[in-house]
Amino acid sequence: MSAVEEHLATRRSAGLFDFSFMGLYEFSGSRELQKLQTRRLQDLEAGQLVYTLLLNEDGSVFNDATVWRLDAERWWVFTGRRSDTARFRGIARDRSGEYAIMALQGPASARILARVIASEIVRALGYFRFVTLGSVLVGRLGYSSELGYELLVPRPESKRLWQSVLDASREDGLRECSFDAANSLRIESGYLLFDREIDGRANPRELGLERLVSNGQRFPLSRQLIGLEITDQPAPATLPAARVTSECFSPTLRTQIALGFSAPQAAAPGTELRLDDGRLARAVRLPFYDPDRRRPRAAPL
Secondary structure, eight states: HHHHHHHHHHHHTOOEEEOOSSEEEEEEEEEEEEEESOOOOOOOOOOOOEEEEEEEETTOOOEEEEEESSSSSSEOOOEOOOGGHHHHHHTTOTTTTEEEEEEESSSHHHHHHHHHHOOOHHHHHHBBEEEEEEEEEEEEEOOOSSSSEEEEEGGGHHHHHHHHHHHTTTTOOOEOOHHHHHHHHHHHHHHHOOOTTTSSSSSTTTOOOOOGGGTOOOOOOSSSSEEEEEEEEEETTTSSSEEEEEEEEEEETTTTEEEEOOGGOOTTTTTTTEEETSSSEEEOOOOOSSSOOOSTTTTTO
């Protein structure tokens, strides 16, 4: 199956992704973790998680992450790359590779999950909350702008759980999906990727994520992340410039789209821009898909 078919299956029914490449780090207590990231951790309850940013000393974003509070003293941090180990050395336990990380995404994801675990648990699980069921953690979040879940399970148990999800989805059109499909889904959703939008130079304000900084710190705005609809036409040399960071053909919108940076004064939706390769593009509001983020917050069942 092609990545386009996998993408559309996730939008229409469900997709199952393997994100086990991610880094996992365990902290005892929140003191050091609070210094490393931008969210106010004392506001989190056990069973709650947040999306956060890891900053360099100059205020630029080193990477993004999710923080999960397991109990009063145990915290898990997930990042998209295991090379972040150096940043946590000496203050956290590196547990990368111990768990398989599965992402079940799409409008049918809750119905499928309810056949694997108790339906009342699925119904009660709120957005950016998680529950522990034996050795499995089930969190409600995702990278697709659809209703979705992440399933964390010790690696020796992962094949059995993966197969259980597949067996529970035979009536729903679920597809096993590649990272290419995950990438086009996240671009449509306006989500960022390390080494792309998060390039080690952009600050939270430039990435449109200043809301994630809880201490009131202010950041300069020399460039701004925008959405781009791209045409095949050449752009006049007089147009303001934009630099593409991630690009794909959108299977949902049936057009070429991208994330990128422009000068702040050229970021307004509708502005025509010239890309590095000379193509004509138009700035659009992010995200491209589900601009009010209603789908991931929808009633699960």
